[in-house]
Amino acid sequence: MSQCFTELASDAQRLNHNIRPIDDCACDEELLYGERVQVTEVPVLTCTGLWRIYQREAENIVAPDGVLIADPVERNQVINAAYARLWLQDSRFQWAGLAAFASKQVGCGLLHASNTVDFIGQQRDARAQLRGIRREAGLLTPGRLEEQAKALKDYKAANARNPVSALDLHLGGELTLVQQQFRHVHEMMALGNTTLFLDIFPLHVFYANRGLKEFSTCLKAREGIYGHPMFPVLWPVGQKQLKFGQYFEILLQAFQAIEEGDIARSVKHLAEHEQRHILQPTIYEDTRLIALLRSNHASFVTGFPSGVAQAIELTLANQCRSLDDGRTIGFDDNPFANLADIEQRMEFVLRAARRFDDLLSGIHRSALEESIRDIAAGTVAR
Known part of the structure; x- marks a missing residue:
């Protein structure tokens, strides 16, 4: 069984405490209340x-x-x-x-x-294919009988898979x-x-x-x-x-x-x-x-x-x-x-x-x- 949760650094960290030693945090000079002061930003693990x-x-x-x-x-x-x-x-x-x-x-x-x-779409496509062949060549056209038979077979198979063909x-x-x-x-x-x-x-x-x-x-x-x-x-x-x-x-x-x-x-x-x-x-x-x-x-x-x-x-x-x-x-x-x-x-x-x-x-x-x-x-x- 694969592990459910990813192991994270936060798992071992305390809520509402710094997650990095203060000595490792950057210290910069900023203007605060009109004076230049040294400010250290300390990341803290919060609920958010x-x-x-x-x-x-x-x-x-x-x-x-x-x-x-x-x-x-x-x-x-x-x-x-x-x-x-x-x-x-x-x-x-x-x-x-x-x-x-x-x-x-x-x-x-x-x-x-x-x-x-998908089944409905397949039936529609098969029906369109069959009708297209019949419009183009008519029924029982010499040289096209095998093509027409296959189109009819494909349509019947698609129609059988479609549960709502008549509705x-x-x-x-x-x-x-x-x-x-x-x-x-x-x-x-x-x-x-x-x-x-x-x-x-x-x-x-x-x-x-x-x-x-x-x-x-x-x-x-x-x-x-x-x-x-x-x-x-x-x-x-x-x-x-x-x-x-x-x-x-x-x-x-x-x-x-x-x-x-x-x-x-x-x-x-x-x-x-x-x-x-x-x-x-x-x-x-x-x-x-x-x-x-x-x-x-x-x-x-x-x-x-x-x-x-x-x-x-x-x-x-x-x-x-x-x-x-x-x-x-x-x-x-x-x-x-x-x-x-x-x-x-x-x-x-x-x-x-x-x-x-x-x-x-x-x-x-x-x-x-x-x-x-x-x-x-x-x-x-x-």
Whole structure:
């Protein structure tokens, strides 16, 4: 297993103390209050400095060398792995273990949406190719029969892969109506996945490296690192939609619970923060996404239209498909259930958290550990 956190010089330095001996600091003459005086600038490790360090740790995962990983699926994989490594390093971070599976499930949804967009595009291209040949040469044209047969075969294969071939509309532009819908879901899922990681991963790094006392002392200082011209913060959702690094008492309560060994309570508090404070304003208040999620869920539950929708569920394994051994938790079998509703979603999340906790205490623990190790290594069966 690779190390979860980078070893940093600050790990051994004291908060609010100089990080370099005074004798090693530069001394310059400056004009101060009308007099020339000798001034020595002494760098001091502050709460703000620590938050910048740990925020950069998270950014380096999703944006190596300062460039955000462009492919949301690839970015999701490194997020999954980072959550998994958190739990493998310290099993008290049970929220992170659950998040590795939940984020993996987001990756399954990203792939489903991306594949659907591609399948629709492939069918359109194949149909255009077939029609083009027929317009140019007509049907059953001598010398073109083999070409026409291949075009027809390619179209039928593309049509079979496309789950919405009979239901889609093309109103002009690059994408069909369904492609636009799936693309929007894809973008919003990726936004929520990345924003949550950049919020919550640094909290774990700070606590793991500095302990509860300094975490408590410094938590309110975190939001102050946003907006510095020399130390920009990567925050994809934007400050207007969701203010970076806000102080919430429930965060302190979550890590206090970890310190006290009440792991279930810590998971509950972090889940509340995750859903209410981050994901709700980031993605679940988007009216277009709400409509698409509700139609997807109704489609899956009712079976109409067939083949279009993906189940809203969480599988506690390193794979996308459902399992029948108790490791798959479904959202709701009511076609009118609404994932965007915070109360319905919290019930689902907490039910998954309880199942995860129960399975860790039983015969499935070794299977869960193996799956988390696979996720940490980037191995997921799609």
